[in-house]
Amino acid sequence: MQWEPSPAAKKEAALPDVPEGTRTQQTRQRHAAVHALMAKGVSHSGIVAELRMDPKTVRKYMRAATADELVSSRPTGRRSVLDEHTAYLLARFNEGCTSADRLHKELVERGLKVSERTVRRFVRNLRQNNPSDATPQVPRAREVTTVVLTHPDNRTETNRVTLKELRDRCADLDTACDLVARFAEMLVNLRGEEKLVVWATVAEKSPHPELRGFAAGLSKGWDAVMAGLSLHWNSGPVEGHVNRVKMLKRQMCGRAKPDLLRKRVLLYR
Structure with a gap:
C-alpha cells in the first residue's frame, strides 16, 4: 500500500526557508569587507595583506558586484536528489517522524538511491526552522x-x-x-x-x-x-565600622584638617 500523507500533513507541507549556513554567512562577510576596502581605494595587494586571503579569492570577490553572485543554493547547477520527495519528507516530518535514519530507510524503500548524509542535512535544516524539535543546548x-x-x-x-x-x-x-x-x-x-x-x-x-x-x-x-561555622558572634560590625572610616578618609583627603575629620567619624551615621 502506497503511503499517503494525512490532510493535516498536506496542509502543513510547505518548503521552509532554509537558513543560511556558516559558509554562506562567511562569504557575505568577506565580500562586504573586500568591497569596503575597495571603496577606500585599497589596492588588490593591500586587500590581500589586510584580510590575509588568497589573491585569487580576493580577485573573485572584487569582480562580484554583489554577494549573491557568489552564493547559490545549488552552486553546481544540478538538481537535488530530494527535490521530487520534498513533499513526502515534509509531511512525514510534520507527522512527528524527525529521525533522519528512519526517513532514509523509507526513501530507500521507495526506490530512491540517496546517502544518509543528504537526508541528515535536509532534516537538520527542518529542525532549525522548528525550534521545538531542536536538541536542547548544553548549559554553560x-x-x-x-x-x-x-x-x-x-x-x-x-x-x-x-x-x-x-x-x-x-x-x-x-x-x-x-x-x-x-x-x-x-x-x-x-x-x-x-x-x-x-x-x-x-x-x-x-x-x-x-x-x-x-x-x-x-x-x-x-x-x-x-x-x-559554629558561633553566632562575628566581626561583621567591626569590619563595617572600619569600612566606614576608610570611606570618610577617602572623601576628606586634601579637603579638611584632622579636627573636622574626627567630627565626621564620630558623628557620621
Whole structure:
C-alpha cells in the first residue's frame, strides 16, 4: 500500500526557508569587507595583506558586484536528489517522524538511491526552522554553577529540572552538588562544630581537585573556620565600622584638617 500523507500533513507541507549556513554567512562577510576596502581605494595587494586571503579569492570577490553572485543554493547547477520527495519528507516530518535514519530507510524503500548524509542535512535544516524539535543546548559552566549555588528555596522549576537531569547524567557532578549543599547548610545554620570534621574528610577524598584543595586549605586556619561555622558572634560590625572610616578618609583627603575629620567619624551615621 502506497503511503499517503494525512490532510493535516498536506496542509502543513510547505518548503521552509532554509537558513543560511556558516559558509554562506562567511562569504557575505568577506565580500562586504573586500568591497569596503575597495571603496577606500585599497589596492588588490593591500586587500590581500589586510584580510590575509588568497589573491585569487580576493580577485573573485572584487569582480562580484554583489554577494549573491557568489552564493547559490545549488552552486553546481544540478538538481537535488530530494527535490521530487520534498513533499513526502515534509509531511512525514510534520507527522512527528524527525529521525533522519528512519526517513532514509523509507526513501530507500521507495526506490530512491540517496546517502544518509543528504537526508541528515535536509532534516537538520527542518529542525532549525522548528525550534521545538531542536536538541536542547548544553548549559554553560557559569549557568550550572549558578544553579548549584542558588538556595533550593530560590530555584525556579526550570532550574530544578535542569539540575536533576545534570546530576542524573554525571555522577561526579552529583557528588560535587552534595558536598556544596552540605557545606552551605553548615554555613547558614552554624552547624560546623557537628559536621565540619566529617565534611572535610569526605571532601579530601572526593574526585574533584578543587574541593580537595578547599578542604586542605581549611586546615591552615581550622580554629577560625570552626568558630565562623559554629558561633553566632562575628566581626561583621567591626569590619563595617572600619569600612566606614576608610570611606570618610577617602572623601576628606586634601579637603579638611584632622579636627573636622574626627567630627565626621564620630558623628557620621
